Structure formats: structure tokens, C-alpha cells
Amino acid sequence: MKIAVMGAGAVGSYFGGMLSRAGREVWLVARGAHLEALRNKGLTVESDQESFTIPVRATGNPGEIGPVDLVLFCVKSYDTVEAARQAGPMLGPETVVLSLQNGVENEEVLAGIVGREKVMAGLCYVQADLAAPGLVRQAGPKKDIVFGELSGEITERAQRILTVFREAGIRATLTDDIRKAIWTKFLFISAFSGITAVTRSSIGAIRETPEAWELYRELLQEAFIVGRALGVNLPDNAVEETLDFTRSLNADATSSLMRDLKRGKRLEIDALCGTVVRLGARAGVPTPASRFVYSVLKVSQVEK
Ligand SMILES: NC(=O)C1=CN([C@@H]2O[C@H](COP(=O)(O)OP(=O)(O)OC[C@H]3O[C@@H](n4cnc5c(N)ncnc54)[C@H](OP(=O)(O)O)[C@@H]3O)[C@@H](O)[C@H]2O)C=CC1
Ligand SMILES: CC(C)(CO)C(=O)C(=O)O
Incomplete structure (x- = not known):
């Protein structure tokens, strides 16, 4: 091949x-x-x-x-x-x-x-x-x-x-069911990349900060509701499973988005938290946490 x-x-x-x-x-x-x-x-x-x-x-x-x-x-x-x-x-x-x-x-x-x-x-x-x-x-x-x-x-x-x-x-x-698999990853990565980038932190510090962990949960929940509204076959416990998966990661785990932010590179936010916001608007689902993260990260994209 x-x-x-x-x-x-x-x-x-x-x-x-x-x-x-x-x-x-x-x-x-x-x-x-x-x-x-x-x-x-x-x-x-x-x-x-x-x-x-x-x-x-x-x-x-x-x-x-x-x-x-x-x-x-x-x-x-x-x-x-x-x-x-x-x-x-x-x-x-x-x-x-x-x-x-x-x-x-x-x-x-x-x-x-x-x-x-x-x-x-x-x-x-x-x-x-x-x-x-x-x-x-x-x-x-x-x-x-x-x-x-x-x-x-x-x-x-x-x-x-x-x-x-x-x-x-x-x-x-x-x-x-690749759509389900892609959305399962998307649930995780849209929220995980958003929270690690906006806090400029690896996951260990986020897990130890109840306020940040709660924001992470809200990001997951929004992506989940948007996916469901679009007819994706996500299981009822998808958010809890993703939280469990995130608990299992090494404390120093980060996202490519956070690493790109630290290097001053262009960010994939339009395909991640920005997609949750855009598809949410299309499906009539409010996405305030994703909108917050997207807006904050977008500032770093001026002149990119
Ligand atoms: N890194 C990770 O840990 C993970 C990343 N992903 C996803 O995988 C995808 C790739 O990410 P990642 O590998 O980190 O990104 P990188 O930026 O490291 O790799 C993409 C590469 O493609 C090159 N490239 C872009 N357009 C062209 C072109 N027309 N011709 C030749 N080369 C080109 C880029 O060059 P240049 O640098 O010059 O732009 C860059 O080297 C993203 O969607 C990311 O979200 C998924 C899971 C994990
Ligand atoms: C799975 C993970 C978090 C690996 O780094 C990823 O997809 C990314 O960083 O873009």
C-alpha cells in the first residue's frame, strides 16, 4: 500500500x-x-x-x-x-x-x-x-x-x-458509526483544548481547581447538547464518561491548541469551541461557556 x-x-x-x-x-x-x-x-x-x-x-x-x-x-x-x-x-x-x-x-x-x-x-x-x-x-x-x-x-x-x-x-x-466516534472525540477536544488554552494550564492544575473543572464540565455539556440536537448518537452518559477519561490523563497532559497558543501560532478555534458556538446557534442551543472561551482565545488571533 x-x-x-x-x-x-x-x-x-x-x-x-x-x-x-x-x-x-x-x-x-x-x-x-x-x-x-x-x-x-x-x-x-x-x-x-x-x-x-x-x-x-x-x-x-x-x-x-x-x-x-x-x-x-x-x-x-x-x-x-x-x-x-x-x-x-x-x-x-x-x-x-x-x-x-x-x-x-x-x-x-x-x-x-x-x-x-x-x-x-x-x-x-x-x-x-x-x-x-x-x-x-x-x-x-x-x-x-x-x-x-x-x-x-x-x-x-x-x-x-x-x-x-x-x-x-x-x-x-x-x-x-464514525460520526459518533468523531463527536465523542469532539466533545472531549473542544472542551479540553478550550479549558487548557484559556487557562494556559495542563490538566492537573485544572482538575485541582473546582471553578475551572466546573467550566470544563459546562463546555462538555454544551457540546453534548449541540451534538444531540444535531441527531448524533451520543450516549446519555457521554459527559460523565469524558470526565472520567479526563481524570485518567497524566497531570501534565495538554492540548495541541494550548501548545500552539503558547508558541504564538494560529489556533484551530473555529473548528473547536467556535464550532460548538456556531452549530449551537444553528440548532437553537445556548452555548455561553463555549462563547466565552472562543471570544477570549479569538483575541490572540488578531493579525494572524
Ligand atoms: N498534535 C496533537 O497532539 C494532535 C493533533 N490533532 C489534530 O491533528 C491535526 C494536525 O495537528 P498537528 O499535527 O498538531 O499540526 P501541525 O501544525 O504540527 O502539522 C500540520 C502540518 O501540515 C503542514 N501543512 C499545512 N498545509 C500544508 C501544505 N499545503 N503542504 C505541505 N504541508 C502543509 C504544516 O506546515 P506549517 O507548520 O508550515 O503550517 C504543518 O507542518 C489537527 O487537526 C489537530 O487538531 C489530533 C490529535 C492530537
Ligand atoms: C488528544 C489530544 C488532547 C492529544 O494531545 C488532542 O487531540 C490534541 O491535543 O489536539
């Missing part, structure tokens, strides 16, 4: 690196200093359990790669449209485009550009960081991918991808 990672930053380089190390033909589409480092020094992945450095195929030009079997789509959501357009030369009649991005609308955006039949939806639980050009740091025990067909069918092509992930040592799950 020939694989391309569109937007090989933290997440894309981590999973692309795992697949490459397993012997798959993997192309990393990257840019800037990271691309230069990948070409000149290869990719280094450091995690709590293991570290490795491998040579990789890296380019900034999808035309150099040609058609592939699988595109792992890993750009930030604000780059989705441009990256999907640039991915054209990698798309053949059988190519699958699988998004691992955070957010609940990426697959529809992708479908509108590359064609619905090519798109699978997915998400990942992994704390990955581009610590330096060519170097990905992964922290914590979770490094999972969940994915599925938009139709919910368990197809042969999805099973082939599942096998490839698992053979590379990636914990992957193929689901027949």
Missing part, C-alpha cells in the same frame, strides 16, 4: 513514521524547515516507550508522488481546503483520503473537493508535538486511531487499511 501524509507535522509525522518504519512506502508532504530536516536528516520520533530515527521520503510537491492508495490527511483544519486542492496529483480512482484531524466538519469539506467516494473519516488520540524540525515528541500512553466509512459499512478497503495500521504497531479501530 502506497501512502502519503498530507501535512506531515506532529500527528502526520508520528503516524507516517510508524508506517514507514514498518516498511510501507510512505511519502511525507511537508514544508519549510521541517521538510528540509526530513530530507537531510530523516525523521526522529521520541516517545516515552521508544525512540527511532529513519530516513523518509519527503516532498513539498504532491506531483512528485503521483497516485497513492491512502492519503492520511493531517493538516490543521484551517488549511484543509488549500491542502485538499493541492493533493490532486496523489488521487487515483481507488485512492482513499482519511482525515485524522480534530473537528466535526473536515470530512464534508474534503468530500466537496476530492469526491465523497474517496473520503473516510477518522480521528486520533495522541499527544504529539513537532519539537524541532525533523523531530516529533509523543507523550503519554494513548496513540490510537479510530476510523470508518461515511456510510458506516465495514468495507474491504477499510479492513485493508486497518491491517496496515495494526501491522505498523498502531492501535487502530474500524467503526460502523
Whole structure:
């Protein structure tokens, strides 16, 4: 299986690196200093359990790669449209485009550009960081991918991808309800990224601060009610389960949004807390906590 990672930053380089190390033909589409480092020094992945450095195929030009079997789509959501357009030369009649991005609308955006039949939806639980050009740091025990067909069918092509992930040592799950899985992650990540960014804190300090923990609960509750109002099959105890999951995280766990904020980078807020606000307004659901977090974080985006 020939694989391309569109937007090989933290997440894309981590999973692309795992697949490459397993012997798959993997192309990393990257840019800037990271691309230069990948070409000149290869990719280094450091995690709590293991570290490795491998040579990789890296380019900034999808035309150099040609058609592939699988595109792992890993750009930030604000780059989705441009990256999907640039991915054209990698798309053949059988190519699958699988998004691992955070957010609940990426697959529809992708479908509108590359064609619905090519798109699978997915998400990942992994704390990955581009610590330096060519170097990905992964922290914590979770490094999972969940994915599925938009139709919910368990197809042969999805099973082939599942096998490839698992053979590379990636914990992957193929689901027949990817919308539910994406919203379950979204519930968590819209609230978790919001609370960690707005407090500039890792989760340990938030758990120890009842006021911040209560705000986190309100953010979860709002995203849950919005999801339910839109007909997503979230279970009644989704908020409690997410709180339990958050209690189980290492105290130093953070979000990519909080790390981006600290680095002065552009933030994905429109795809996270901003989506809760926007979809809430559409569904007639009040979202005051999400609106507060979104407004505060938006200030940091002036001139970005
Ligand atoms: N990091 C994490 O722990 C997790 C992140 N996620 C989600 O995964 C997605 C990716 O996040 P993450 O990996 O952290 O983001 P990064 O910014 O680290 O990676 C995205 C990369 O794509 C590059 N890129 C964007 N457009 C193009 C293009 N047209 N051609 C070539 N390269 C391009 C970016 O380059 P440049 O830097 O120059 O813009 C960047 O290196 C997001 O939706 C995020 O929310 C999900 C789970 C965990
Ligand atoms: C799962 C988690 C919190 C891992 O860092 C994430 O999705 C993110 O940071 O964007």
C-alpha cells in the first residue's frame, strides 16, 4: 500500500513514521524547515516507550508522488481546503483520503473537493508535538486511531487499511458509526483544548481547581447538547464518561491548541469551541461557556 501524509507535522509525522518504519512506502508532504530536516536528516520520533530515527521520503510537491492508495490527511483544519486542492496529483480512482484531524466538519469539506467516494473519516488520540524540525515528541500512553466509512459499512478497503495500521504497531479501530466516534472525540477536544488554552494550564492544575473543572464540565455539556440536537448518537452518559477519561490523563497532559497558543501560532478555534458556538446557534442551543472561551482565545488571533 502506497501512502502519503498530507501535512506531515506532529500527528502526520508520528503516524507516517510508524508506517514507514514498518516498511510501507510512505511519502511525507511537508514544508519549510521541517521538510528540509526530513530530507537531510530523516525523521526522529521520541516517545516515552521508544525512540527511532529513519530516513523518509519527503516532498513539498504532491506531483512528485503521483497516485497513492491512502492519503492520511493531517493538516490543521484551517488549511484543509488549500491542502485538499493541492493533493490532486496523489488521487487515483481507488485512492482513499482519511482525515485524522480534530473537528466535526473536515470530512464534508474534503468530500466537496476530492469526491465523497474517496473520503473516510477518522480521528486520533495522541499527544504529539513537532519539537524541532525533523523531530516529533509523543507523550503519554494513548496513540490510537479510530476510523470508518461515511456510510458506516465495514468495507474491504477499510479492513485493508486497518491491517496496515495494526501491522505498523498502531492501535487502530474500524467503526460502523464514525460520526459518533468523531463527536465523542469532539466533545472531549473542544472542551479540553478550550479549558487548557484559556487557562494556559495542563490538566492537573485544572482538575485541582473546582471553578475551572466546573467550566470544563459546562463546555462538555454544551457540546453534548449541540451534538444531540444535531441527531448524533451520543450516549446519555457521554459527559460523565469524558470526565472520567479526563481524570485518567497524566497531570501534565495538554492540548495541541494550548501548545500552539503558547508558541504564538494560529489556533484551530473555529473548528473547536467556535464550532460548538456556531452549530449551537444553528440548532437553537445556548452555548455561553463555549462563547466565552472562543471570544477570549479569538483575541490572540488578531493579525494572524
Ligand atoms: N498534535 C496533537 O497532539 C494532535 C493533533 N490533532 C489534530 O491533528 C491535526 C494536525 O495537528 P498537528 O499535527 O498538531 O499540526 P501541525 O501544525 O504540527 O502539522 C500540520 C502540518 O501540515 C503542514 N501543512 C499545512 N498545509 C500544508 C501544505 N499545503 N503542504 C505541505 N504541508 C502543509 C504544516 O506546515 P506549517 O507548520 O508550515 O503550517 C504543518 O507542518 C489537527 O487537526 C489537530 O487538531 C489530533 C490529535 C492530537
Ligand atoms: C488528544 C489530544 C488532547 C492529544 O494531545 C488532542 O487531540 C490534541 O491535543 O489536539
